[in-house]
Amino acid sequence: MSLPPALEPTTTAADVLADPHRRALLAVLRDREGQSPAAATAVGPAMPIADLGTEVAAVERGTPIVPDDHCERRHIELVHRHVPRLVDHGVLTRDAEGDEPTVALTAHPILDLEWVRTLLADPTGDAIPLDEETLTRTLEALREPRRLTVCTELASRGGSIAVDDLAAGVLVREGEADRPADAADPQRTAVATELAHKQLPALAAAGLATHDDESGRAALGTDAPHWDVDWLADGPLAEAAAFVRSDSTRRARLEREPSVPARAIARDPDESRRAGTDVESCWTLEGEANVAERGDEIAAGADQELFVMAPSAVLLGTTCLENMRNAADRGVDVYAASRSPRVRDTVRSTIPTATVCEPRFDWFSFPVDAPQCGYVLLADREAAMLVTAESGADDEDDESIRTGAITGEGRENALVSLVRAKLGPRLDRLATAGDETDGTPLPM
Template sequence: MSSPPDAEPTSTALDVLAVPRRRYLLAALLERGDTSAVGSPATTAAMSLAALATEVATTERDRPIVTDEQCARTRTDLVHAHVPRLVDIGVLVRIDDGDAPTVALADHPLLEAEWVRTLLDDPTGEAFPAAETTLNRTLEALRRPRRRIVCASLAARRGAVPLSTLAAAVVAREGGDGMRLVDVSEEEWLPVAETLTHDHLPALSDAGLVAYDDAAGRAALVTIAPQWESDWLLEGPLADSAVPIAAVRESSGGSTADNSVSNAATGEAAVNGDHEGDHVHAEGCETIIGAGPVHARGRDIAAGADAELVVTVPDGSRLERECLEQWHAAAERGVDVYVGSQSPRVRDTVRSMVPDAAVCEPQFDWLNFPLEATQHGHVVFADRERALVVTTDGADSDAESRVSALAGDGRENPLVSVLRDHLGPRLDRLAAAHDDRDVRDGTPLPM
């Protein structure tokens, strides 16, 4: 089977751009030199690796001044990892000039693509409609050509698609030469279905582009994913998905909500609200269905926290290493992080991995009570303006637990208002208690 003719250069571009430091490096060279118009060869003046490391370090820390140690660490990483890779691809040329080696952009077609130049004009994703972590996951997920074909195949269909149908559609698209779905045999689509299940769909789900229910064997494109608001994505890596996505956005007045799409997890018709794949909009709040999209939203909220981040975790099954890393990153950038859990194991893990967080023990039951085997308790609350309340339904012991969440954005949002009313006074007391008390003995603060 063959991939589309432009798959290889697109994959190369995504391989370069998925790593933030490579974006910062290329953007610094473009900005410093003579940036030619899109469609023409890019030419820049050479920069020393020391100067380039300083530019990259200031960009990734969003500070005009960085320490010598930070510059040195960045320079080491550039010298040993990123510059050699970019030289091998042909995007950079190295100019050894005595004790001050320099690099410059090469005349490479990658830098002539309009979508690439658009992204490099905004390497930190300030104009991207989601956090930079979501941008990074999106670029990483789309590096593989088959995942882009999966998106195009799902975009051509409304609602949730059975895995067998999706696998056959992928085979037909990869086959090219007018290969039709009916021409694909079970022998051809079965091994593709395996790779979708164990590799491609989980990666796309983690990026928030696809809703995938492993138990039901169905997948759907998340057409309200914020990534679709970025024109360069539809003009570049996912150009094959642009027409159907644009049609959905136009039919809904510029929004990506589509009332006709069925529930991605169950395949059932929409009821009581505006459904789109794994999302439901009702009364100013949004219901998200499926572990992948729920976790992606939680990470996005945590990554966007500016001053305060509150997380409650009912048990260790909700604790992912990536979440711990995000909480640690938030604390490092000056965000007040509060993590509450009734599980001693969770609290010990947070103390070890996020030492600057205030570890708390909830003293109330309204977020933790069982209701017909549905567990409430995992909450993400940022800046008292963005909220996510997760529920896990484990009522059917013969099936995997189903994860869903209610999300709200904005201070006037009903869900945000409820959480602010309940948690606000407790958070004010927690802040004072955390300042006045030495909690290094392991005793959690009462929440």
């Protein structure tokens, strides 16, 4: 199993912090380091382990007055269990010389992670909507890199998924297959078994996922309070949270915005047939629900090639990502263009086979820097849609969004012809150059 190196600091930090006693220990030393001139050096100020046991007991009980027997028990646990574990991780140094053994923080990289600093400022989780037991279970669950990958894969699907399909997606994210369909059956079965019996139960115990043994399906706990904990959503769960937040924003807009029926703006199809022409009409769409439905239809109909340009993660959305991924799984060549680094990184992690690029041109007079417009969809160069989204009111406090689109179908359709003429040559160049290089070869 190949694991992304970027996950190592996160999983190491989760392993270190999974025990509440170790969280309290590091919080005490971190606080002591912050009060000392030695905090700027590579190693923090040393502290006798006996004194450390007393302060850890005080932090855990929330009072400076702690019975001696409790302090003694904590001291023994630190000496025989927690200090050796942290020394092995390289987070602490231990000096046994002298009358009293001492410990000190090292300059370990995990202590510089912003989410770790935030957690150590509140080691018992008093200021977050998670009880200490759930916090501990969450950190225990995140000790294994594959569980982070499972969270991201579940979040990208936006709903329940068969565990067998989840296993294939995990193998793609871990670099063991280019597409889910390419995952070897024995490997896929082995991963699915591990997910069902080990990884998903751990995530379910933490409240991050649901898993039904009978149906063989799993889903991310998108309503879990974890997504309201900033240091979790911006730290160890950041990749999954990007999907969750994008999807929740889209759902909130759909709830605010009533569905408006599509409105034809060109010739009626019957009228076209009477006129003896095969040119199909263009039509406009109003309302995010209608626009999303049409986007799903275009993506689902792609057989050979699908191009999506999305200026922001909100406009991209979980549903669009799922449609793009499904197209890639069918063997469709998927192209994604965006000026947003977040969008490009999200597409790369979700659809490893996609060609991802950064547009450098002002498409159809749409300012690609502006988040309110510039969404383009083209499938097989035979169906196209241009989307705009703008503020629904002049009031700065009104966050409502008005979404609309113009769409058309058929190679002779005026809109499709225009989009094809603009994009076709550049897609051809991207495809040709993509066979020769590992990265994105050309700007759009």
